[in-house]
Amino acid sequence: xxxxxxxxxxxxxxxxxxxxxxxxxxxxxxxxxxxxxxxxxxxxxxxxxxxxxxxxxxxxxxxxxxxxxxxxxxxxxxxxxxxxxxxxxxxxxxxxxxxxxxxxxxxxxxxxxxxxxxxxxxxxxxxxxxxxxxxxxxxxxxxxxxxxxxxxxxxxxxxxxxxxxxxxxxxxxxxxxxxxxxxxxxxxxxxxxxxxxx
Numbered sequence: 139x140x141x142x143x144x145x146x147x148x149x150x151x152x153x154x155x156x157x158x159x160x161x162x163x164x165x166x167x168x169x170x171x172x173x174x175x176x177x178x179x180x181x182x183x184x185x186x187x188x189x190x191x192x193x194x195x196x197x198x199x200x201x202x203x204x205x206x207x208x209x210x211x212x213x214x215x216x217x218x219x220x221x222x223x224x225x226x227x228x229x230x231x232x233x234x235x236x237x238x239x240x241x242x243x244x245x246x247x248x249x250x251x252x253x254x255x256x257x258x259x260x261x262x263x264x265x266x267x268x269x270x271x272x273x274x275x276x277x278x279x280x281x282x283x284x285x286x287x288x289x290x291x292x293x294x295x296x297x298x299x300x301x302x303x304x305x306x307x308x309x310x311x312x313x314x315x316x317x318x319x320x321x322x323x324x325x326x327x328x329x330x331x332x333x334x335x336x
Contacts, residue, residue, distance in 0.1 A: 147216035253281035253299035
């Protein structure tokens with residue numbers, strides 16, 4: 139006998155994501171229970187766009203040097219049984235949506251993992267990268283409430299999960315580098331953070 143449906147929250151931290159956030163939210167708004175957005179004082183229309191979605195709850199704060207701090211604020215504000223942590227420039231594919239929903243409908247006795255790796259496809263200058271170690275680009279983004287958080291030490295860190303971690307099969311799409319200038323700006327920011335850490 140199956141248990142009652144387990145709930146799911148989406149956790150997102152944003153800063154000036156007006157060009158990405160609608161596409162990200164369109165992919166999840168019809169099947170998740172709530173969407174928590176922690177906005178780091180965006181100067182564009184991020185909040186205006188996100189506010190159009192009924193399930194969105196927005197928490198306003200400052201833009202921290204380590205962006206994961208705001209991600210943790212979003213994670214902590216989630217109230218559902220499971221959390222899907224996303225970046226605004228990521229899209230849940232229909233196949234990944236179906237896989238997550240199927241998992242949430244499983245018998246409670248079949249659930250062994252507290253978190254899951256998700257393969258990720260990175261879009262770069264007109265196409266998804268498939269070679270050079272760029273795919274799959276696994277990331278831990280789906281976990282039980284209270285079982286996963288970010289350490290807030292490294293810009294490329296993974297969530298730390300208490301307990302067993304499994305794998306989902308279907309892809310998360312990542313649209314970080316839609317232009318070469320954006321790629322250079324992002325990597326300049328990352329190398330500055332890395333230099334500060336060293």
